[in-house]
Amino acid sequence: MASTMKGPGLFLAQFAGDEAPYNSLxxxxxxxxxxxxxxxxxxxxxxxxxxxDKAAGSQTYxxxxxxxxxxxxxxxxxxxxxxxxxxxxxxxxxxxxxDAFAPESVHKNPKARQEWAVDQMKKAAxxxxxxxxxxxxxxxxxxxFPYLYPWPQRPPGxxxxxxxxxxxxxxxxxxxxxxxxxxxxxxxxxxxxxxxGATYEMFVEATxxxxxxxxNYDPSHFLLQQLDYLSFIDLYHDRICAFHVKxxxxxxxxxxxxxxxxxxxxxxxxxxxxLGDGQVDFSGIFSKLCQYDYxxxxxxxxxxxLISPEQGAAEGAPFINAHIIEATGKAFDxxxxxxxxxxxxxxxxxx
Numbered sequence: 001m002a003s004t005m006k007g008p009g010l011f012l013a014q015f016a017g018d019e020a021p022y023n024s025l026x027x028x029x030x031x032x033x034x035x036x037x038x039x040x041x042x043x044x045x046x047x048x049x050x051x052x053d054k055a056a057g058s059q060t061y062x063x064x065x066x067x068x069x070x071x072x073x074x075x076x077x078x079x080x081x082x083x084x085x086x087x088x089x090x091x092x093x094x095x096x097x098x099d100a101f102a103p104e105s106v107h108k109n110p111k112a113r114q115e116w117a118v119d120q121m122k123k124a125a126x127x128x129x130x131x132x133x134x135x136x137x138x139x140x141x142x143x144x145f146p147y148l149y150p151w152p153q154r155p156p157g158x159x160x161x162x163x164x165x166x167x168x169x170x171x172x173x174x175x176x177x178x179x180x181x182x183x184x185x186x187x188x189x190x191x192x193x194x195x196x197g198a199t200y201e202m203f204v205e206a207t208x209x210x211x212x213x214x215x216n217y218d219p220s221h222f223l224l225q226q227l228d229y230l231s232f233i234d235l236y237h238d239r240i241c242a243f244h245v246k247x248x249x250x251x252x253x254x255x256x257x258x259x260x261x262x263x264x265x266x267x268x269x270x271x272x273x274x275l276g277d278g279q280v281d282f283s284g285i286f287s288k289l290c291q292y293d294y295x296x297x298x299x300x301x302x303x304x305x306l307i308s309p310e311q312g313a314a315e316g317a318p319f320i321n322a323h324i325i326e327a328t329g330k331a332f333d334x335x336x337x338x339x340x341x342x343x344x345x346x347x348x349x350x351x
Contacts, residue, residue, distance in 0.1 A: 004327045005289060007298030008320035009039035009077040011244065014302050015309055016046050025049045026068050033073035036317035040074050041137065041299050044124055045083040045101070055130060056123035062130040076131060077297040078242055081124045081138040082187065087117035088169050089141030089193070118169070122176045129180040135241050135296065136177075137185045137216040140166060140203060142193040166193055167206025170213070177212040185216035185242035196227055197235060214241040217289075218301065219280050220248035224270035226258060230284050237292035244301040245320055247278030265305035274304040274312040275319040282323050290325040298324060 010032045021027030025042075028049065032040050042065075044052040054061045069076050083101040090098050090110065099107040106112040121138070128136050144162035147154050177184055186203075188194055194203045200215065207213050217240045222229035233240070249271055255261065256269035265271060275282070286298075300316040302309055 003290075003293040003295035005243070005286075005294050005298050005324055006039065006077075006296060007324055008037050008245075008317045009041055009297040009299035010035075010037040010313065010316070011041040011043070011080065011299050011301045012049060013043040013046065013080065013082070015313060016043065016048055018048075023048050025065065026072060029069050029072035029074050032313075035314055036321065037074060037300075039077040039297055039299070040069060041077045041080055041297075043080045043082070044120075044127070045081070050079075052120060052123050052127055055127035057126070059130050062127065066131060076133065077299055078133060078185070079124055079128050079131070079136045081121055081136055083139075084117045084120040084124070085138035085184075085186075086141050086192075087113055088121065088173070089143050089166050090114070091143050091146050093146050094142075114169075118173060121173045125173075125177045125180040125182050128182045134181065135183045135185055135214075137187060137242050137244075139189060140170065140186050140192045140194045142191060144193050145191060145195075162193065163199075163202045163206045166203060167208070170203075171207050171210065174207060174210045174212045178210075183212050183214045183241045185214050185240075187216040187218050187221075187244065189218070189221050190225065195221070196225060197232055200236070200239075215239045216242040216244060218244035218246050219282075219285055220244075220246040220272055220278070220303075223248045223278070223280055224250055224258070226250065230281065230288055233285070233288040233292065237288070237294070240289070240292075240294060242296060243289065243294065243298050245275065245282070245298050245316070246301045246303065247273045247275050247280045247282075249273050249278040268305075271305050272303040274302065274307050275300065275316050277304070277307075282319075286323045286325055290327055293327075 012028055015028060016022055021031045029040055042050050044050050066076060087098060087101055095110055102113045102116055106116050124136055143166060144159055147158060174184065186194055188196060188200055194200050204213050215236055219229040222232060250269060252269045260268035260270050298320050300320060302312040302316060304312050
């Protein structure tokens with residue numbers, strides 16, 4: 001029997017704020033439900049919505065979180081640890097920029113910041129299990145990304161050592177996820193060392209081919225790289241455990257290409273857009289995922305350089321609903337079939 005994916009879900013990170021209803025889990029979950037969402041993906045790094053330290057150690061707290069969402073009319077699709085995952089590996093060039101993702105107590109102390117991030121990742125595995133979730137979503141972080149373009153010439157072994165170290169750092173974390181029976185779906189994303197299929201394969205190999213190192217599929221990042229995001233599903237469908245439904249467009253001209261000339265988001269050749277306003281072939285994507293029996297959540301991640309988040313959220317739920325394929329349990333030409341008759345088959349073959 002073919003599988004039908006679940007949805008629509010909403011990633012809450014871009015919508016959380018200091019004003020009601022966006023400043024509490026009950027408020028924002030109710031708002032999401034009112035727009036037609038059936039689940040929310042919770043950012044564990046936003047303490048207005050979630051207390052990860054408490055969730056890792058308190059079943060009662062996790063039950064309360066699930067109850068708040070259920071009362072609002074939504075399930076929890078996944079827990080997100082994007083910011084903590086980013087801090088598992090940070091090249092020194094990015095230290096000051098990424099300090100903002102961590103508590104002030106570890107600012108200007110990369111070792112302490114990394115230790116905090118690793119602890120947070122391990123706590124998220126326990127929190128997910130306490131909440132009955134099999135999947136989390138995250139980033140890998142990066143050590144090699146400043147050397148993305150091979151000029152100046154990279155010394156032999158630099159990329160290999162970067163990925164070896166990335167694998168060492170994540171292996172101990174992924175072992176905790178294995179113990180808890182929880183997957184990590186990495187969002188394959190420029191700025192991470194894992195930004196396409198080739199680098200994902202390098203990362204998985206560096207973790208010892210860890211079974212918990214899976215993929216949060218987000219086609220927007222692939223379109224901006226001009227990667228074939230439909231063929232990506234053919235190659236890696238058995239590793240896709242989560243799906244960010246996010247649109248983008250790429251409009252190169254005589255001034256800009258993939259790198260977009262350091263321009264602001266509205267002036268870039270590559271831009272994130274709200275669902276349906278970009279160039280991503282979502283009909284193709286939903287068909288491919290249906291073909292390969294993807295049965296988890298379709299979650300809107302909204303980022304658009306033009307329209308408001310409120311409009312993007314309101315338009316997102318019906319867009320996803322319209323693309324979810326109710327998987328068929330039979331072939332379209334079953335009506336013309338019959339019982340298997342071995343003698344008839346042999347006769348038809350002239351045997």
